[in-house]
Amino acid sequence: MSELSDKPSPSEQLESINQALNSGMFVHVRRQLQQMRPGDVAWLLEASPTPSRKVFWQLIDPDEYGAILEELSEEVRDGIIRLMDADKLASALEDMESDDLADVLRDLPEQLLNQVLTQMDEQDRLRAKQALSYPENTAGSMMNTEFISLRADISIEVVLRYLRLHHELPEGTDTLYVVDKNNRLLGDISLARLLVQDPNTLVADAMDTQVEAIPLLMTDTEAANLFERHDWLSAPVVDQNYQLLGRITIDDVVDIIREDGEHTMMGMANMDDDEDTFAPVTTSAKRRSIWLTVNLGTALLAASVSNMFEDTLSQLATLAVLMTIVPSMGGIAGNQTLALVIRGMAVGHIGDSNARWLLTKEALVGLINGLLWALMVAVVVAFWKGSWQIGIVLGLAMFINLSVAGIAGAAIPMIMRKLNIDPALAGSMALNTITDIIGLLSFLGLATLILIN
């Protein structure tokens, strides 16, 4: 019964089942898979190379397909679905929550989608079409339409009897919603609150009317921030007439927070955040090449800057040795600011009222660090190269570049947001281009002015 006593840790499980698979003990693997929860199987599939995934999928009990697909990340799920034919898929989707259902269907190729829809029974087909009708990445696309709603004029006693008519409540039910005859949301009552009420109380007197509802078209990220800020377990979704359409549950919010976090992290490393860790080599190589192309462009741009100073460099090779230092420091300092601002934007901390304050602050940080490192590097290099002039040139360039880096690191994401460009994706590349070019320009430029004649 307990994880402590007889359950192996997830990673141990991963090791043992992979060994079993590699040594061809399929019967053993199938038995292990049957004992695992859908979430664990999904996790196992995500942690396995594509070939092993195929074998695992064959060994999984088809009744489990739906529950497992719900838990899989988009990339991996799409790969798995390609292994299934329309009717298997249709039956797998039957008892899926409406939001997960929409997720899966949205990624299907047109033709397969239609096949699957025709395979579904009438009710599921309507549910699917309804779910697909909401734009992606909105509250509508992440809500479940399975929930329990009550009228205000009945007693708790009646509610309790009504609930007992159910074999089980919709997954993740922690709150019941109270609506009027036009299905407009009046309030809600959590199960925890329901259970401490005197059975004779009316729902109207027991319900919480301060309920905050999520508008149908709010972005999923905004909705997730609200959940996080108010420690909600679920929240009702309403249309502009305040009619109750569905509810968002915390498990989907957790996925959004995880995905948004990964998106930012991977984006700043110039990675496509839905790249599957265990994708085939060619797929990965292709996915990465976009940003490598962009970077080659910016690198050649930087080279063309130093190219303007080829004479200077030929006269004083020491400059070539030192010219990488300033751009490198600028890149680091700028990316520090960039990361700070992008994080602040993600949780909605940065608005018009404090943007200027933040910009000024980061500029000042750049100035201070600029002075500090200018001094330090000037001294170091003056001693290393035995020339105070070179030290001074390097110091000045460092000061200029770190100051620029501070301003650029804060300004770039703010400007990009205004232009609806995702700073997490394009920010660091743009920043590094600026700090490279300013770094080279200032160092080689000043060197030409001061050292060459």
Added chain:
Amino acid sequence: MSELSDKPSPSEQLESINQALNSGMFVHVRRQLQQMRPGDVAWLLEASPTPSRKVFWQLIDPDEYGAILEELSEEVRDGIIRLMDADKLASALEDMESDDLADVLRDLPEQLLNQVLTQMDEQDRLRAKQALSYPENTAGSMMNTEFISLRADISIEVVLRYLRLHHELPEGTDTLYVVDKNNRLLGDISLARLLVQDPNTLVADAMDTQVEAIPLLMTDTEAANLFERHDWLSAPVVDQNYQLLGRITIDDVVDIIREDGEHTMMGMANMDDDEDTFAPVTTSAKRRSIWLTVNLGTALLAASVSNMFEDTLSQLATLAVLMTIVPSMGGIAGNQTLALVIRGMAVGHIGDSNARWLLTKEALVGLINGLLWALMVAVVVAFWKGSWQIGIVLGLAMFINLSVAGIAGAAIPMIMRKLNIDPALAGSMALNTITDIIGLLSFLGLATLILIN
């Protein structure tokens, strides 16, 4: 009542209240603050520069202090607490959940901590000391000790009557735990399940015995991954004797997932992830300088590499112009792999069984991209500089560096994990050092061999 009708959006709220503050309309600000939920006030404080925070805090109703402190991020909370005296703080902490209580107390300076503890009433002091006794970042440190446990031999009817004796259930209660007379966990029953049971059923027959319990010393990150994988709302925490000690609730898990994500993102940008976005300039400047120092070291290291080729550079200044391209491409390619592997580790996808597979895959990706970009850059530069030899040298260096980048990007985090070094913090710096040095060595080295004589 509804967010749609009369509630402004969070960002609108942020704007308006800041304008009110700046124009000194304190009465108005106080009224607005009274209408806001603790979570919103916390969010407002986090989104405000330090000076405004002080003013806001003065305007907040002290009865709200506890609820707001619970919601604040560590950095901001510590700043606020410095504004409070011991007895105010003690009374604010009184009705805090035990895990949040521990969080706050853990960060207090020794002396203040003792003052606060003596100010607390006996019961709270015991609760606090208990909470503080669990190591940080473990299940123990994030669990609440407020929960409801039942015996197996009573009927649901009795449970319902027992619950009605409460004015309200402990915050975030979604499940009741069933224990034996030694407080060992036998199973659990969710409120949703409780409500669909026939009142005459025994708890023993209604409970779920498949409950998975979290060991007291599991890391908070592992626990969060389990929550995410199984869509839990809460989970019981047990000691090695399977005795029930507390429960972890999803709201704390959400914080862990958010913090871990930010830690990785900020870490890869060489930022201290608990730096407060609106911290004073000097604080920020100091925090950033650590990594800038490290980077200066690595930049000088790279410079000392090119320094070995000063003669070559003085003979052929074009090399100086081109020598930044190969390190730059290597850095990008390596960081792509690094980000992928770090993400995989974060969700526990990467174990001994698939590490070699992944390493090989990333090495191959590096080889393929290496070939591709070697060819491309060789052609471009051959035309630009009108010299096939230079093109070939650059191409060869590019191939070498991208291959190394692929291997290093995958190997570095794996090695660091074995050495218990956090790859998110030190990974990218180590990687860039390698790709810079190999890039310069291979390009300038080959150039010396092939072009100089």
